[in-house]
Amino acid sequence: MKDERLDKMNQEYHEIFIPAELRQRVETGIREAKKDMETERQTTIERKKKPMKKKNNKMITFAKTVGGAAAAALIAITVMANSGASIAHAMAKIPVIGAIAEVVTFREYQDSTNQMYADVKVPEVEVKNEDGTVNQESTNAINQSIQEYTDEIIAQYQADVEAADGQGYQAVDLDYQVITDSDRLFSIRFDKLVVMASGEETVKIYHIDKQTGKMINLSGIFKKGTNFIDPITANIKEQMKEQMAADENVTYWLDSDIPEWDFKSITADTTFYINEEGRLVIVFDEGEVAPMSMGSVEFVIPTEVIQDIVQDGFVQ
Incomplete structure (x- = not known):
């Protein structure tokens, strides 16, 4: 058959x-x-x-x-x-074998006004139940979040065009990719680049727990009641120190002369994804924990740091 x-x-x-x-x-x-x-x-x-x-x-x-x-x-x-x-x-x-979430289509906002340009891709995600029927609640939730995020980017670009009155120089690019599609997790990542006198990189990632069909943040991959913030934060600080010691060109806001700028801790909403090797990766936007010249930075967290507190099926 x-x-x-x-x-x-x-x-x-x-x-x-x-x-x-x-x-x-x-x-x-x-x-x-x-x-x-x-x-x-x-x-x-x-x-x-x-x-x-x-x-x-x-x-x-x-x-x-x-x-x-x-x-x-x-x-x-x-x-x-x-x-x-x-x-x-x-x-x-x-x-689509073994998946309950997928990108089904997308639309694209493009504009070119004198020296200002925008290209914003807006995907539509569909979440399915185990029986193959559409989970309308979860589908609506993630698409509404994506819509609000992309609408804000488009609105800001349009406001900049109007304020520049045809004299500005700007390029806005927003692209997306499905970066995780495992048995347990579906993740879609947005990379935004705004180029004016210099460039600014930001990352936004949405996650769906395939076991529940719900959107989750970083806390959603850990067992309830466990402290995941402290061990991950400690590991990131350790990696920062090791990288700075190994390369004088690498700088992080850590134990600096301006304490208020220093990296203190991750949060339950810190950007993350699970890479192809099944490792947790923490992502920081440009200028968030390091000089703007370093762009957005990522830290791969060793599985042994979180293996006792992470839920089954998320990492390896």
Whole structure:
């Protein structure tokens, strides 16, 4: 039965009519996008090796992305997914095994006013119950949060354009990616870059606990009543000291001459994600715990630090 369904889906897919010109543009765009993704991957590796150059690499990546082949391919795929009923229907029938949360579509806000530019991608997430039905409460909750977040970014950009009266220089880029899709956790990450005289990086990550179907923050991955803040904070401070001792170009706000700037502690709402190795990663925005020149910074927390207090299924 499964083989028959797959054969039928394959037949329907190949019967879908796509204009030759559009197909060629999409395929060309995808090939170029893959090249851009590989370039960005290599850039990311080098950036992690050289923390002080992180911001500049990010700006270069942004400059390459705006108006590039990757964006063209993405827009073309958006048109395919949202304009053609037969195409959208076929895409919707592709099975997603073992997942109860996924990005089902997205829209894109773009504007170019003189020397000011914005590209804001707004995904829509669908959360499903174990029986495959849509969990409308959780779906509405995460999409409303995403909508409010992206609306605020767009509104700020529009206000800046109006205030500049055509004389400003600004680029706003907001992109997203699903960074965790495990048996227990679904996480979608937003990276925002605002470039004016300099650049500013911020990170926003939304999480859904697949066991409950609910949105969670950092506290949601730990056992109730346990103290996760102190051990994670202590480990981050230890990593900060080790990095500063190993590289004079690395600086964190820790035991500095301006105590009010020093990093004190994480909170229950501190940004985090679980990486591909199943490790907890704590994320700080640019300027939050280090000089702006270091960009956003991340700390991988060893599993042994939290293994007795984290809930099953989140980390390895």
